[in-house]
Amino acid sequence: xxxxxxxxxxxxxxxxxxxxxxxxxxxxxxxxxxxxxxxxxxxxxxxxxxxxxxxxxxxxxxxxxxxxxxxxxxxxxxxxxxxxxxxxxxxxxxxxxxxxxxxxxxxxxxxxxxxxxxxxxxxxxxxxxxxxxxxxxxxxxxxxxxxxxxxxxxxxxxxxxxxxxxxxxxxxxxxxxxxxxxxxxxxxxxxxxxxxxxxxxxxxxxxxxxxxxxxxxxxxxxxxxxxxxxxxxxxxxxxxxxxxxxxxxxxxxxxxxxxxxxxxxxxxxxxxxxxxxxxxxxxxxxxxxxxxxxxxxxxxxxxxxxxxxxxxxxxxxxx
Ligand code: B12
Ligand code: SF4
Ligand code: SF4
Numbered sequence: 001x002x003x004x005x006x007x008x009x010x011x012x013x014x015x016x017x018x019x020x021x022x023x024x025x026x027x028x029x030x031x032x033x034x035x036x037x038x039x040x041x042x043x044x045x046x047x048x049x050x051x052x053x054x055x056x057x058x059x060x061x062x063x064x065x066x067x068x069x070x071x072x073x074x075x076x077x078x079x080x081x082x083x084x085x086x087x088x089x090x091x092x093x094x095x096x097x098x099x100x101x102x103x104x105x106x107x108x109x110x111x112x113x114x115x116x117x118x119x120x121x122x123x124x125x126x127x128x129x130x131x132x133x134x135x136x137x138x139x140x141x142x143x144x145x146x147x148x149x150x151x152x153x154x155x156x157x158x159x160x161x162x163x164x165x166x167x168x169x170x171x172x173x174x175x176x177x178x179x180x181x182x183x184x185x186x187x188x189x190x191x192x193x194x195x196x197x198x199x200x201x202x203x204x205x206x207x208x209x210x211x212x213x214x215x216x217x218x219x220x221x222x223x224x225x226x227x228x229x230x231x232x233x234x235x236x237x238x239x240x241x242x243x244x245x246x247x248x249x250x251x252x253x254x255x256x257x258x259x260x261x262x263x264x265x266x267x268x269x270x271x272x273x274x275x276x277x278x279x280x281x282x283x284x285x286x287x288x289x290x291x292x293x294x295x296x297x298x299x300x301x302x303x304x305x306x307x308x309x310x311x312x313x314x315x316x317x318x319x
Pocket of ligand 1: 039040043096097098132134136139151155169210219
């Protein structure tokens with residue numbers, strides 16, 4: 001078994017590879033099953049996962065089943081904010097920031113792979129596994145434990161220096177590393193995100209019901225039609241939803257322009273019109289969303305989302 005590797009050296013290497021936040025969790029017997037104490041089972045029991053059946057994979061509630069000889073988790077965050085703003089007007093479709101540029105899975109994966117390889121070069125006994133929204137691991141829970149930020153009432157992880165515009169990933173490692181201190185909560189008495197959510201998807205602080213969430217319906221729901229109460233409240237969103245993050249004071253004050261060129265938006269993704277997306281062709285979609293996370297949204301879903309938004313987003317005639 002490998003005995004030690006300096007945590008500052010690891011953090012420096014992660015920064016060099018372009019990560020913006022790095023923190024470490026050491027698993028000790030007492031909190032080894034923290035992933036089973038997060039409220040995930042309760043969330044599943046309520047049916048809040050909608051038809052994302054993969055959320056009930058039991059490994060998600062016991063990180064040791066993902067990697068039996070796991071000792072520590074190196075958590076990373078990468079800032080994806082750019083200062084672009086969506087144009088105003090009911091004719092425009094809203095695409096959430098996570099989907100403006102290159103697919104974040106690819107951007108994180110490349111860097112996580114490089115960090116994992118570097119770790120293994122330090123000692124041949126080191127074993128690693130890495131994930132960025134790609135495995136049965138609760139990314140936000142571990143990031144909070146690693147001191148990267150705290151889980152806000154909208155359920156996204158917020159950092160003091162970048163707000164919540166961070167993608168998260170982690171490297172699981174068979175090595176005891178010096179841990180960071182878990183982050184404290186800084187939402188205080190604020191309830192802006194709960195009040196702003198147009199579909200009341202944040203059922204109580206920290207708990208999002210996917211059945212009511214615009215992000216779920218525009219990205220994951222494959223039905224031919226959206227439920228009426230979602231369609232009526234889309235407010236122009238066709239790919240994800242940023243409302244609860246846009247209203248958060250931490251994002252308004254602390255968002256910073258990313259230095260990752262891959263996250264610069266494809267120009268056509270900031271303000272397409274609902275009309276053009278409602279009838280978008282396969283070839284146009286493939287061209288616009290090349291190497292984008294939005295490829296998860298099938299052509300018919302994108303057309304459905306834009307069509308539904310068009311119906312409810314048209315300004316009422318003046319009487
Ligand atoms: C399923 C999922 C979704 C679903 C469900 C959302 C949800 N809140 O669970 C849908 C499709 C709706 C969705 C939407 C979005 N998602 Co999403 N999603 C995930 C995924 C795959 C799992 C999240 C999960 O475990 N949910 C289950 C519930 C039970 O967990 P939870 O929300 O974390 O809430 C519980 C805990 O927070 C716990 N809790 C609260 N405080 C504390 C404190 C402690 C100490 C502990 C232990 C627990 C705890 O109590 C809550 C209730 O049980 C993660 C990737 C991953 N592998 O983790 C990405 C992830 C959460 N998504 C992400 C993003 C970017 C989004 C969107 C912003 C995209 C968009 N713009 O449309 C929206 C945000 C919507 C929202 N307000 O949550 C990022 C968030 C990054 C960040 N800074 O937090 C993640 C982490 C992907 C990544 N690797 O970057 N997502
Ligand atoms: S992403 Fe949109 S619909 Fe989902 S909880 Fe946030 S504001 Fe509500
Ligand atoms: S809007 Fe307020 S309550 Fe919601 S996550 Fe941000 S600080 Fe927390």
